[in-house]
Amino acid sequence: MEFILLNSYGNYVEAHIAKGVLEEEGIASWLKDENTVTIDPILTNAVGGIKLMVAREDAQRAWELLSALKKEQQQKISCPKCGSHQVELVSTPRKVSNWASALIGFFITSYAMPVEKVLHCFDCGHEFGAETNEEDKSIDS
Ligand SMILES: [Zn+2]
Structure with missing residues (x-):
């Protein structure tokens, strides 16, 4: 074969x-x-x-x-808030809460990713993590 x-x-x-x-x-x-x-x-x-x-x-x-x-x-990807399928993966600038974490981010390059991916709902504006959704999928199957 x-x-x-x-x-x-x-x-x-x-x-x-x-x-x-x-x-x-x-x-x-x-x-x-x-x-x-x-x-x-x-x-x-x-x-x-x-x-x-x-x-x-x-x-x-x-x-x-x-x-x-x-x-x-x-x-399968739907907004957990309003149930809309109008969701798309977007990148948002990582929020740096204080100087300490900014410095840590600077030195540990793997954690210094400038953006993180979130799923954005175009109907209600809710944003949620892409990872959470991945986990849900694997439990389903
Ligand atoms: Zn929504």
């Missing part, structure tokens, strides 16, 4: 969600370079992410399933 590259993922969780969806539909798949990426995320770009491989004859159907999954995930 010949396997071809269907999609590649920058992180382990996304790759496994996709693989799980295909398995439910009886499509065999496997993850290439999974170990490399998980052990050393810096290598992710070098190896091109975690590669989701499927049999050539399943590729078309698998791709359709993954497209549907992506749409469904977008639909």
Whole structure:
């Protein structure tokens, strides 16, 4: 059986969600370079992410399933305040509460990300964390 590259993922969780969806539909798949990426995320770009491989004859159907999954995930994101689907991932400047945290941010570069991603509701203006939503999804499935 010949396997071809269907999609590649920058992180382990996304790759496994996709693989799980295909398995439910009886499509065999496997993850290439999974170990490399998980052990050393810096290598992710070098190896091109975690590669989701499927049999050539399943590729078309698998791709359709993954497209549907992506749409469904977008639909699932709704504002916790008003329930609107008019939400989009936006970047907001990180609020620096005081000089101390600004200095810490300066020295610890990994925490000095100038922006953080939030989901913004265009109906009521409510903003909420993207991470919270990710967790909700994994509990559902
Ligand atoms: Zn809202």
